[in-house]
Amino acid sequence: MKTNKAETPRLFEVEEAAPKAGEISEDEKPSLETTTLWDYPRQSYGKTPKGDNKFQGVTPAFVIWNLVQRYTEPGDLVVDPMAGSGTTVDVCKEEGRDVKGYDLNPRHPEVIQNDARHIPLPDESADLVFIDSPYGDNVDYSDHPDCIGKISCEDELFYDELEKVVKEAYRILKPGKVMGWLIGDQWVKKTFTPVGFKLYERFVKYFETVDLVCVARRGQSSHTGVWHYRAKKFNFYLRGFKYLFIMRKPTPSASKKAATKVKWAKYK
Numbered sequence: 001m002k003t004n005k006a007e008t009p010r011l012f013e014v015e016e017a018a019p020k021a022g023e024i025s026e027d028e029k030p031s032l033e034t035t036t037l038w039d040y041p042r043q044s045y046g047k048t049p050k051g052d053n054k055f056q057g058v059t060p061a062f063v064i065w066n067l068v069q070r071y072t073e074p075g076d077l078v079v080d081p082m083a084g085s086g087t088t089v090d091v092c093k094e095e096g097r098d099v100k101g102y103d104l105n106p107r108h109p110e111v112i113q114n115d116a117r118h119i120p121l122p123d124e125s126a127d128l129v130f131i132d133s134p135y136g137d138n139v140d141y142s143d144h145p146d147c148i149g150k151i152s153c154e155d156e157l158f159y160d161e162l163e164k165v166v167k168e169a170y171r172i173l174k175p176g177k178v179m180g181w182l183i184g185d186q187w188v189k190k191t192f193t194p195v196g197f198k199l200y201e202r203f204v205k206y207f208e209t210v211d212l213v214c215v216a217r218r219g220q221s222s223h224t225g226v227w228h229y230r231a232k233k234f235n236f237y238l239r240g241f242k243y244l245f246i247m248r249k250p251t252p253s254a255s256k257k258a259a260t261k262v263k264w265a266k267y268k
Contacts, residue, residue: 030062032069038062038244039216043087050090059087059132063182063215063244067130068095071178076127079172081116081165083108084141088130100126105142115146117164121172129169132182133162135195153186153195163202170206175251178210184217184242196243207247214241 030045040062044050050061064087072078074096080088083101086108092099100121102114114120116131134141134149136158141149148165151158169179181203186193203209217240231238 030065033066033213036211036213037216038066038213039218041218046094048090048094050087050094058085059182060215061087061091063180064088064091064130065095067128067178067180067246068092068097071180072097072128077125078128078130079119079121079126079169080130080132081114081119081168082131082133083111084132086111104144104147116148117161117168119168119172123171124174126172127174127177129173129177129179130181131165131169131179133165135184136186136188136193138186138188153193153198154191159198159202162199163205166202166206170249173249175249177249179207179245179247179249181245181247182215182242183245184239187236187239190236196245200243200245203245203247206249208250210246210248213244213246215244216241 028045030040040060043058044061045065050064068078068091075098077098077100078088078092080099080101081103083089083103084107086101086106089099089101089108089110101108101111102116102119103111104113104115106113116133134147136153137150139149141147148158148161151161153159173179181199183196183199185195227238230236
């Protein structure tokens with residue numbers, strides 16, 4: 001964050017213990033996360049809704065808020081190529097960021113209809129890209145024939161099509177800037193598909209890894225007594241989290257950087 005030398009950036013202020021997520025009032029902002037486990041009791045925060053919490057697959061607004069606070073400054077451009085009901089748009093407008101939201105099937109008046117595989121922006125123009133993509137054909141996202149969410153995650157074509165989105169995110173990001181991608185795994189008919197890991201293999205072709213965050217899944221239709229009973233009876237696990245991959249576009253000098261040497265501490 002840009003500040004005068006005499007000031008301390010709000011991002012790094014020492015605060016008293018943050019309130020539990022469930023204790024956030026309508027007037028408060030979320031807490032800035034400091035671990036790689038994020039858990040929120042509800043989809044939005046504040047008096048103004050962020051996105052539509054009735055929309056299937058709606059993004060937790062807290063996730064976008066944290067990425068915006070850490071990796072952008074006021075006036076920076078944030079792009080969401082799969083914006084759905086517009087959570088990213090609502091968060092960014094409230095935080096003073098420029099924002100472009102696109103979707104094949106827009107559910108928000110400021111989200112523009114567009115295919116994420118062809119983002120209508122110039123090269124190296126974005127400061128942050130956020131994507132909350134389908135993770136298979138388990139949810140009916142859209143009737144559009146080109147929707148990637150109509151392809152099974154058990155089919156390599158699913159990852160081939162998402163890689164086209166990855167390449168577009170890489171193209172529009174400025175060097176050194178970050179992409180955040182939220183995705184979950186699938187367990188269907190006794191078959192587990194590690195969607196996150198398989199997609200990560202595509203990310204590392206283009207990006208450097210900043211970190212991996214586990215975001216607890218709440219408000220899921222499967223999080224009911226009936227489904228918990230079935231999970232115990234038939235010996236399977238309900239999906240409890242999504243991955244948030246935080247990836248950085250390399251800078252031209254990054255490829256010349258020497259490998260980091262790590263000295264491991266030994267404990268008795």
